[in-house]
Amino acid sequence: MHVHSLITDSATLANLCSRWSQADFIAVDTEFMRESTYWPELCLIQVADTEEAAAIDPMAPGLDLTPLLELLTNNEDVLKVFHAGGQDIEIVYNLTGKTPHPLFDTQVAAMALGQGEQIGYSNLVDSWLGIQIDKGARFTDWSRRPLDQRQVDYAVGDVTHLARIFPRMLERLRKTGRGQWLDQEMERLADPANYANDPDVAWKRVRINSRKADVLGRLKAIARWRELEARGKDLPRGRIVKDETLADLASHPPKRQGDLAKVRGLSPTWAGNEIGARLMAAIAAAGPLPESEMPPREDRKPGLGxxxxxxxxxxxxxxxxxxxxxxxxxxxxxxxxxxxxxxxxxxxxxxxxxxxxxxxxxxxxxxxxxxxxxxxxxxxxxxxxxxxxxxxx
Structure with a gap:
């Protein structure tokens, strides 16, 4: 397999994508950072078919990713192979509003082949190829430039190994007759609704003990407020307000903005600044959660005595x-x-x-x-x- 040097110009990427568009499948992986941002910061994209592989630098000045994104989301003739690809798919969705399709996830396929529910990539490579991956670059800061050759080689290895594993895995699935078992799972993974991140349902990710409609209505309102604040500032949700503080605010809402200074987990400055005012406005505008949106009781499943x-x-x-x-x-x-x-x-x-x-x-x-x-x-x-x-x- 020919491994290209790091791709940083649009013409080389367009030519590569033209060739990849004729392949039966491509293996895809990404490297990203999201510790300090709301949106994952895409730092590297790796792609390989059976003939050639490359790492693509999306941070390179002037690089046009359009041919690659078109290949991933609009070319139905090329299967896109990921391993535990949820976050990779999310990144593509954030960039395009679409998900890669058709797709195949080797972690899901491994479930049908008796390799456990969440086999890690290094264990997958070891079990199928007998190769132990050097994890030295695993926790690198992928956003820093320039990338050294060791980092690029490590990243490209993720897709060159995957491009070798996938055909073997597919053959095993065909022999066992289990390939069709995975169709529904792969379509579920490709469903754009899984990656939409609707602010109106953000409250469902927050743990809270109460089932009171007024409490849950406030939780919905302030979780939506937090989502929009985090997006606008491109900060992780927890940097705005942590989940436990959201639950506390929903259960014990402050009567006036000055009371925010007494809320554990909030900066005292919120008692008089604009973000505190926006939070109070969200609390004031909240109504009871409609009956149709009430979560099911965990302790009382229908008819389950x-x-x-x-x-x-x-x-x-x-x-x-x-x-x-x-x-x-x-x-x-x-x-x-x-x-x-x-x-x-x-x-x-x-x-x-x-x-x-x-x-x-x-x-x-x-x-x-x-x-x-x-x-x-x-x-x-x-x-x-x-x-x-x-x-x-």
């Missing part, structure tokens, strides 16, 4: 056994919330009762809750067993 909770526990045990038997990560088969809904009597709208998940797990799960399946210990191993009623039938 004490017996239902025990059934849900049995379903989780069944999930572990089934995942072990077919050598797949449990999370790929089913989520805990779906098991609880199944235990509570829901039979529609559950992914475990559709398609391959039904064939591999949902059928047995349904049999368990409806009394046609049980557990037995045979040879020291816990196994599933059909009831006499099912056997007779």
């Amino acid at each position: 004490k017996d239902g909770a025990l059934v849900a526990d049995l379903l989780k045990l069944l999930l572990k056994i089934r995942a072990r038997d077919i050598d797949v990560a449990p999370r790929l088969l089913a989520r805990s919330d779906e098991l609880e809904l199944l235990a509570a009597g829901q039979r529609h709208g559950l992914s475990i009762l559709e398609g391959w998940r039904y064939d591999q797990f949902g059928h047995d799960a349904l049999d368990l809750v409806e009394g046609r399946l049980g557990f037995a210990v045979k040879g020291g191993k816990l196994k599933m067993t059909r009831t006499e009623e099912e056997t007779a039938a």
Whole structure:
């Protein structure tokens, strides 16, 4: 594979993208910094196909990224391969309003191949290529220029290894017949709604004990205010106000701006400055959270009483056994919330009762809750067993 020198000019990038646009797939990775900003600061983009690889410097003066962004978001003929690509996809979305498509995530694919739920990149490379990655440049400041050759080599290695792993992984998936299992997961990853960061739903990320509509309404209002302040100043949310302070303000709202000086976690200067005034305006304008937006009770799932909770526990045990038997990560088969809904009597709208998940797990799960399946210990191993009623039938 030919590895190019660091790409810093538009003509070279455009020529590379023209060639990459003819590839079956490209491996993609990014390096970024986000410790001191709201928006992740894109510092490096790495791309490789089976023939050539390059690191691209988005901070280079005058570099036009348009051909690369077009390749990532508008070329449906080239598969984009990431590893744990959520943050990489978010960066592309922030730049374009679109997500890379079609895409393939090797961390998700590893779940279908029995390599755990969140295998790290270095472990993936070791398991597929027998290569131990030098992590010396892992925590480098990618925003500093110039980058030295060791940093560039480390970054490009992320995609050259991935370009070798992906075809092998794809072949294994084809042999096991599990490739189609991943289609839904990859489409979910590519859904732009996952990366939109709507200020009106920012409150859902803040932990708060209260379920009072007025408290949650204030939380929604001030979480939205914080999101907009953070965006406008390009600062992390926590630099504006930490989550625990937001929850405290929502539960115990100050009556006047001067009271902000007494709030733990806020600067005393907020008692008289403009940002404090904007916070008070957000609190004053907040109304009760509508019933339609109230979060579900965590301790009272629909119809899930004490017996239902025990059934849900049995379903989780069944999930572990089934995942072990077919050598797949449990999370790929089913989520805990779906098991609880199944235990509570829901039979529609559950992914475990559709398609391959039904064939591999949902059928047995349904049999368990409806009394046609049980557990037995045979040879020291816990196994599933059909009831006499099912056997007779």
